Amino acid sequence: MAEGAARHTAVHEAGHAVVAVMLGLPCSGVTIVGDQESEGHALIPDHW
Numbered sequence: 352m353a354e355g356a357a358r359h360t361a362v363h364e365a366g367h368a369v370v371a372v373m374l375g376l377p378c379s380g381v382t383i384v385g386d387q388e389s390e391g392h393a394l395i396p397d398h399w
Contacts, residue, residue, distance in 0.1 A: 352390070357383055360390045367393035 352360070360383045368378045376395055383391040 352383070352385075356390075360385075364391040364393050367395070371395045 361381075364381045364383060368381050371378045371393060378393060378395050380394040381391070382394070385391055
């Protein structure tokens with residue numbers, strides 16, 4: 352992943368984490384290491 356793309360993904364995933372915390376959801380971490388379906392993940396446990 353190019354440096355610019357990595358920064359974009361990091362900021363995007365950090366946004367997910369900020370919204371989760373503002374909604375009172377736990378966020379155990381954020382990664383920009385992707386898989387075949389996405390470039391990164393905000394690690395928010397499923398509690399529904």
